[in-house]
Amino acid sequence: MKAIAQRANTDCSDLTGKRIKFVGLALAAFVALGNSANAQSDNANDYDLAAALDPASGALSVTGTIDIVADKRTEEIEMLLNGQLRIERISFSREAEMQTENGITCGTYPLPHTQRMRIALAQPMEPGDHLQIALAYSGNLTTESFEMGRGIVSPLWTELSADSLWYPVWYDEPDIRYTLSLDLPPQFDVVGPGTYDRVSDGKWRLSSPGIVNTRITFAASDSWTIAEREIGDGLTGAVYTARGTAKTDSILTGLEQVFEAYRGFLGAPSLSTGAIKIIYPGPEIEPTYPQQAYVAGNDFIVLDESHLQVQLDTLNHEVAHLWWSRGASGTPDEFLSESIAEYLAKRHGGDLWGAEWLERQRDRMRARSEKIDTSLLEIDGFTSDRQALLYNRGPTMLFALQDRIGRGAIDAILHELHSRQADTLDDFFGILSARHGDAMVDWAREHL
Ligand SMILES: [Zn+2]
Secondary structure (H helix, E strand, O other): OOOOOOOOOOOOOOOOOOOOOOOOOOOOEEEEEOEOOOHHHHHOEEEEEEEEEEOOOOEEEEEEEEEEEOOOOEEEEEEEEEOOEEEEEEEEOOOEEEEEEEEEEEOOEEEEEEEEEEEEEEEEEOOOOEEEEEEEEEEEOOHHHOOOOOEEOOOOOEEEOHHHOOOOEOOOOOEEEEEEEEEOOOOOEEEOOOOEEEEEOOEEEEEOOOOEEOOOOEEEEOOOEEEEEEEEOOEEEEEEEOOOOOOHHHHHHHHHHHHHHHHHHHOOOOOOOOEEEEEOOOOOOOOOOOOEEEEEOOOEEEOOOOOHHHHHHHHHHHHHOOOOOOOOOOOHHHHHOHHHHHHHHHHHHHHHHOHHHHHHHHHHHHHHHHOOOOOHHHOOOOOHHHHHHHHHHHHHHHHHHHHHHOHHHHHHHHHHHHHOOOOOHHHHHHHHHHHHOHHHHHHHHHOO
16 A cells, blocks of 8 residues: 655655655555455545546536545544545535635645645544545536546546545545446446446446555446467466557566566465456556556556556565555555565566676665655654665665565565564564574664
């Protein structure tokens, strides 16, 4: 459930949540959005939406309810919504007042196409309290109006993710469940995380595979190409592209190889369905941020546009999240998802592409890590160092640890960590201590 990768060098205090990306940032984002396993899961917010979308015009109209369950004492709820959408009706089950502001600024970044919904509660909500929001909104979504994440609207390829803000997103409390009734023109096909069903021509029903982090996401097309392959254990890999691409075979082979490599020492992951769906529109399609990649619902991987080897490196990271998506975002515990996923991806990349490739990657991570004064142990929220620490310092330490204790010993630690469903960095230190002593833990802490 993890937050973003590339993010501006600015403290964006208005967006205390996650996954905010800004214009001009073009590196791959590695966002893991699997099933949440933390204790807050019981307080997941529930979205029940009915949406009609015309990919040709971008016309979207939505009605539904959002059942907010407070995770902590809450006096105000701030949601973000695409600025092209007009709220026609909204009501609350508690006394509340809403103000909207169109065209907001985040840090120094103007977001001219984004609106903020500020819902002030007459009485604060206590943890576990509910607020039902019933609402209707509509407007015309355009690809240009997506300011924070991937997103594109067109008949050949439509891809709507949380950060396109096609529904109100509360970044402070990202754990959600959803059901979505989706109407599209009848010739369209849809794919989403978990299960999704064609109810009748043009009518689809999608629901979240358990609790997901923020994302109500899907892709649709009137003519895409799907390539499928058995990847072992009764699993299917499927690549969705706009017009087919020569890369499809390599991507499926890459999926097969990396899945087998991780499964070899971690065991099978708990997937939402028997298919791993890879969403890769191909070079002729231009989402707002084509270099972003993420996993949603533990079976839906949105792949970036790049050179094949870079894409496979991204894939290796995202597939690792099928095992590693624990540890609260914006805390040192995120090491368990992002640092481990990145370490495993680079290690597998070394197996595929050789020691020289791996050395280059390790040098790059080490150099980036050395530029940061703070420690991974001090990550507190979505600061500018967070990402560099998780994607560079963390894996650099793991490779150095591998140099000291050997790859097999790392595998044993990761296997134990995974099978315990550990979700804190202290769990990692506990296992390291039991196997290699406290001095090794001190060393690891110093190198984070
Ligand atoms: Zn990641």
